[in-house]
Amino acid sequence: MTNYKSRITFYKFNAEQKKLGVNVFDIDELRPSLNEGPVFREACITTYFICGGQERLTVNGHTREVNSGDVICTLPGEIWEWTGDTHLEGYCVIFEKSFITNFFRDDCFLNRFRYLRPDRLTPFMRPNDELLQRELRLLKEMQYEQHSNCSLEDKSHIMRAQLYELLMLLDRAVPVGDDMSPMNANPVNRHINFFVQLVDDHFCEEHGVEYYARQMAVSSNYLNKIVHLIYGMSTKEYINEKLLKEACQQLIYTHRSLKEIALILCFEDVPYFVRFFSKNKGMSPIKFRNLYKEIGTF
Structure with a gap:
């Protein structure tokens, strides 16, 4: 884990791990970093398989008391x-999106898995006992392969196949809500899947509706129609909501200046960012940050 200064921490592969593109860890190996920087942002697709312990976790605003048998997947x-001060036990799989998508030559390949879509309803899953045991056996096989003396190319091919099998098995797990109840999400319009992925990838630098409509080869009016149908808001409101959420996270969890945050979110200047934030949040960025300092979040 790195970048403790900002309190938004990214996991970084070392040189050897970077070449491989997928790694399996025991939670014990990550525990010192998790305890030192308990609030952090993932840079890769990360899945935790809990085999022991009980703890309250929050992932992107979803909070759950996790225990043995739970699986948590983040984007x-x-x-x-x-x-x-985590005492959870289990495994963690970390892989780069390109490790899969480049091989299949399909940037949207991972959207086939409902739990890897940006618009999924929950990051928490609960496989049945038989399914969990299959997943854990596969994780041990991946660890064995990861530490073998085989060539990097052989490891990559074998572990990619193992990862693909793991992703397929995870798709059979039941999504569970913050209150531990099963969730059954309805299929989402394919245009919405594509739109959500586009916004997730580009909202910082692309604030306009026209960009997303153009990328999807649909009209702005049609895009507005389907976004309103699914989310009850306009396309612009959806994009602004993403920008506002990111701005709030930067203000709460980092010490970056307004100028730095405005630059990250591609606002033309600080006054424009302040007007945007104040209009959508009902208070200035400085007042919002000070409010969280007062209640001890910062």
Whole structure:
């Protein structure tokens, strides 16, 4: 884990791990970093398989008391909040999106899995006992392969196949809500899947509706229609909501200046960012940050 200064922490592969593109860890290996930086942002797709212990976790605003048998999957950019003294046991799989998508030559390949879509309803899943045991056996096989003396190319091919099998098995798990109840999400319009992925990838630098409509080869009016049908808001409101959420996270979890945050979110200047934030949040960015300092979040 790195970048403790900002309190939004990215996991970084070392040189060897970067070449491989997928790694399996025991939670014990990550525990010192998790305890030192309990609030952090993932840079890769990360899945935790809990085999022991009990703890309250928050992932991108979803909070759940996790225990043995739970699986938590997060996407790049999503924020974890651990207790700071975790005693959970289990495994963690971390892989780069390109490790899969480049091989299949399909940037949207991972959207086939409902739990890897940006618009999924929950990051928490609960496989049945038989399914969990299959997943854990596969994780041990992946660890064995990861530490073998085989060539990097052989490891990559075998572990990619193992990862693909793991992703397929995870798709059979039941999504569970913050209150531990099963969730059954209805299929989402394919245009919406594509739109959500586009916004997730580009909302910082692309604030206009026309960009997304153009990328999807649909009209702005049609895009507005389907976004309103699914989310009850306009396309612009959806994009602004993403920008506002990211701005809030930067203000709460980092010490970056307004100028730095405005630059990250591609606002033309600080006054424009302040007007945007104040209009959508009902208070200035400085007042919002000070409010969280007062209640001890910062």
